[in-house]
Amino acid sequence: MTDNPPGYELADRIALTEPSQVKAIGHPLRTTILQLLHERAATVTELATALERPKSTVAHHVDVLARNGLLQVVRTRKVRAIEERFYGRTARMFYIAAEPSQTASSGDFNDFEVAARESAAAFEEGRLWGFIRHARISRDQASEFWDRMAELVDEFERLPRSGDTTYGFAVGIYPTAHPTLPDTE
Template identity: 80%
Template sequence: MTDNPPDYELSDRMALSTAAQVKAIGHPLRTTILQLLHERAATVTELAAAVERPKSTVAHHVDVLTRNGLLRVVSTRKVRAIEERFYGRTARMFYVPAEPSPTGEEMPGDFNDFEVAARESATAFEQGKLWGFIRHARISEDRASEFWDRMAELVDEFDRMPRSGETVYGFAIGIYPTDHPTLPAAE
C-alpha cells in the first residue's frame, strides 16, 4: 500500500504510557486536532480556522498535546519576523496498552472510543446514513486477540487513505467481552 498523508514523518503506533497522555487524547477538541493532522502538518492559526475556535484556545490544546508527546513541531517558516510552527502527530495511531503503565500509575477508565463514536454518529443515524454491524460470538481469548490484530490492520489502512472528498467519515471498530448468555453444552 502506498504511504499517503500526512506530509511529515511519524511513527506507525504509540502506546500511551501515562495517565496524562490518556487524559490529553480524551478531550474532544484535542481528538479533532489530532484527526486534522492526519492530513498534513498545520499551524495553530490553520487549526483554529478549521475548528472555528479562538487561536488562544487551540494553542492551549496544542500545547497539552505537545507536552504529552502526542504532537511535535515538524517544520517552521518565517512570517514577518515571526517563526511560525507547523505541528504534526508523533504517531498514526495512539493506543492504550492492555498491560499496566510502566510508571505504575492508574490509567483513566473513561477513555472510551465507542462513547465518542456514539455521540458523533447520532446525526448520521437520524439521517439514515449510519452503517454498522454488531455481532456476538463465543470465542477464546486467543482468537479475540488474533481478531484484534486484524482489526488494527484495517484501522491502519483507514488512517493511511488519501484525504479527499467533502465529508469526514468516522470509523469505529472494537471487540469486547460481554455477559451475553450461552447455550449449555450439547448432550
Template identity: 80%
Template sequence: MADNPPDYELADRLALTTPAQVKAIGHPLRTTILQLLHERAATVTELAAAVERPKSTVAHHVEVLTQNGLLQVVRTRKVRAIEERFYGRTARMFYVAAEPSPTGEEMPGDFNDFEVAARESARAFGQGKLWGFIRHARISEDQASQFWHRIAELVDEFDRMPRSGEIMYGFAIGIYPTDHPALPPAQ
C-alpha cells in the first residue's frame, strides 16, 4: 500500500515507556491533535482552527506532546519575519510498552481507547451508522499475541489510507482477556 499520509517522515511505531508519555496521550484534545497530524504536518494556528480552541490552549497541548517525544517540528517557514513551525507526529502508531518504566514509576491505568471510542461513537449509534462486532474466543495467550500483530497491521493500513471524503471515521479495535463464560471441554 502506498504511503500517502502524512506529508513528512516518521517512524512506524513508538513504544511509550514513561508515565508522562501515557498521560500525554490520555487527554482528549491531545489525542485529537495527534489524529489530525496523521493527515499532514500543521501549525498551532491550523490546529487551533481545526479544533475550534484558543491558540494558547492548543500551543500548551502541542508543547506537552513535544516534550514527551510524541510530536516534533518537521519544517519551518518565515512569515513576516516570524518563523512558523509545522508539527508532526514522531510515529504512525504509539503503544504502551509492556515492560516496566525505566524510571520504575507505575504506568497510568486510566487510559482506555475504548472509553474514547464509546464517547465518539454514541452519535453514530443513534444515527444507525455504527458498524461494529464483538466476539469472544477461548485461545492461548500466544494466539492472542499473534492475532494482535495482525490487528496492528490493519491499523497501520487504516492510518495510511489516502485522505478523502468529507466525513472523519473512527476505528477502534482491541483484544483483551474477559470473564466471559466458556463451555467446558467436550467429553
C-alpha cells in the first residue's frame, strides 16, 4: 500500500495500553482532531478554524493528546517572532490493547456511540449503509477476523483525500447474548 499524506513519518499502529490514553481518545473533540490530522499536520490555529472552536479550547485538547503520545510536533515555523508548531499523529491507527476493564470504564470510549451520533443525519437522508451479523465462533477466530478488519480500516484511512463529503467507517466485533440454536445431536 502506498503512503499517502500526512507528509511526515509515523507508525502504522500504536497500542493504547494506559487508561489515560484511552480516556484521551474518548472525548469527541479529540477524536475529531485525530481524524483531521489524517490528512496532514496542522497548527492549533488551523484546527481551531476547522472545528469552529476557540484556540484555547483546541490547544487544551491538543495538549492532552500530545501528553498521551497520540500527537507530536512534526515541524515548526517562525511567524512574527513566534514559533508556530505543526502537530501530527504518532500513528495511522490507534487500538486498545488491554481489556476495557483494565483501561477505563466503558463510558470513556465507545466508537459505536460516536458512529450512531454521526450517522443519524445520513440515516434520515437515506444515505447510511450498514450491516450487522452474528456468528458463533471461537475467541481465536474473532481475533483473526479483527486483524483482517484492522487491515481494511487501514486501507480506508490511506485512501487519497478527494471529493466533497467526509464518510465515516465503523467496524467492530463483540461478544453478545444473541440467541443460538442448540447443538445437533
